[in-house]
Amino acid sequence: MSQEIGNIFAQASREGEGLPHDPLLRSPTILILFIALWGIDVYVFHRLRLDWRKAMDLPSQGDTNGSNGSSSNNGNDCEDGDIELLRTSGAQHQQTSTASSDDDDTQAITPVPHEDDDDDDRANLLNHAVSRSSSGNRNSNSTNDISANVTSLKSSGADKILLLSASLFLLLYVTQFVCLNVLSGSGLFATISFYLLVFVLSLSTSPSAAFPRSLFFSLLEHLAAIATGGRDFLHVFLADALCSLSKIFFDLGLLFSLVCSYPHNLPTSSTVLLIPSLFASMPFLIRIRQCMGSYFNNEKNDGFEFMHILNSLKYASSILPIVISAFQHLHESRKGEEDTNRYEGVLQFFLCVNTLFCFTWDTVVDWGLGPGGIAFCEVGFVGSSAPQTDSNGQELKKKAVCLRQGLRLGSTGTWICVIANFSMRCAWVLRYFQTSLFKSWDQYVLAAQFIEVFRRAVWNVLRVENQLLQTRIGRPNKK
Secondary structure (H helix, E strand, O other): OHHHHHHHHHHHHHHOOOOOOHHHHHHHHHHHHHHHHHHHHHHHHHHOOOOHHHHOOOOOHHHHHOOOOOHHHHOHHHHOOHHHHHHHHHHHHHHHHHHHHHHHHHHHOOOOOOOOOOHHHHHHHHHHHHHHHHHHHHHHHHHHHHHHHHHHHHHHOHHHHHHHHHHHHHHHHHHHHHHHHHOOOOHHHHHHHHHHHHHHHHOOOOHHHHHHHHHHHHHHHHHHHHHOOOOOHHHHHHHHHHHHOHHHHHHHHHHHHHHHHOOOOOOOOHHHHHHHHHHHHHHHHHHHHHHHHHHHOOOOOOOOHHHHHHHHHHHHHHHHHHHHHHHHHHHHHHHOOHHHHHHHHHHHHHHHHHHHHHHHHHHHHHOOOOHHHHHHHHHHOOOOOOOOEOOOOOEHHHHOOOOOOOOOOHHHHHHHHHHHHHHHHOHHHHHHHHHHHOOOHHHHHHHHHHHHHHHHHHHHHHHHHHHHHHHHOOOOOOO
């Protein structure tokens, strides 16, 4: 939601009291939610049998935990064809249903030893036995489902990520309460205190902090690789995630400006807008650098060099709304609100261009959907030039019109993701209904950021799915 950055500056300018401190606490909340949603993504990967570690060339969980590797095969199921997976799952489900039905029938027809009862009593007892049998089966199935979900949560490693996010949220709440209510400090003090506490705790040598510590240093290592020009899928994936966190980069720039000007308020000037806006543009600039590096170092000459140029233009189109919004509200603070209305049409135009550009790229390139995806997967993924058919003799590619094969969420689930992705990319439209939907501008910005991180969580699933698919057919997508 980078297009909302300039409006926060504008709000502070109209108040005439410098930039607000309390909105800085939004960024830790968004970051914690982002971590929690990644934990949910890891769980979804495990349930869909998508080996996300393999897609990112990371060691399997069995290797990292020092196990014998028997459990790590759960994620490597991408080597099995999706078609065979669906057939096997359907057969297992049919066998389970048949067995369950046989058990129900056996228990239902068990005779009740009451020879002197009349027919009504016999019927009542029989119905009671059937009811107890069905209820027992349902309770047993429900218990098994819960146990299976808990086991999947632990085996995938998502439980550690979710526990980490819950701990961070509790730490943020306690830090905010102590700094604002007990110590009577400001939002700036609370935000800096939270980040310092997280940094200190990440350096702890306590065994309970082993996972957060390893995660922290691993993240720093990969961020350093991104800054130095890393362009493999893992670094591209992380850089794309940073684009959804541009608001956090904006707040880091704001935090930097506030610390530099402390204890004075920030003046209304172009410098106040320039520094945080540059911070907010950093993720997009990193992706542009990666795309141009791939363009100039492309040794395959496969005719797809222009895709890197288009990708660079896509990220450039994300920077334009930041620049226009900052310029618009800088003029608003100097010449009044009426003088900036003429820039609103320009801002809306580039927001529409960016939304359509990014949505098309998400669908066609990142997710591999569309007519081109079907034609490509028909030859490469299935492993045979002959059309694949299901048990009824129908061609499977006809069941995913305008999509592709190998959809773990199915055609309907994938369509839902596509529609949800477009709807959440259009969340900037809510800015024109802010007064009627939200009590304050800060609430709207927070809601817009929540929508963006949810969109990224949905995007992650289909992106990893497509990467595994293209890796299998020998053409990994690292755009």
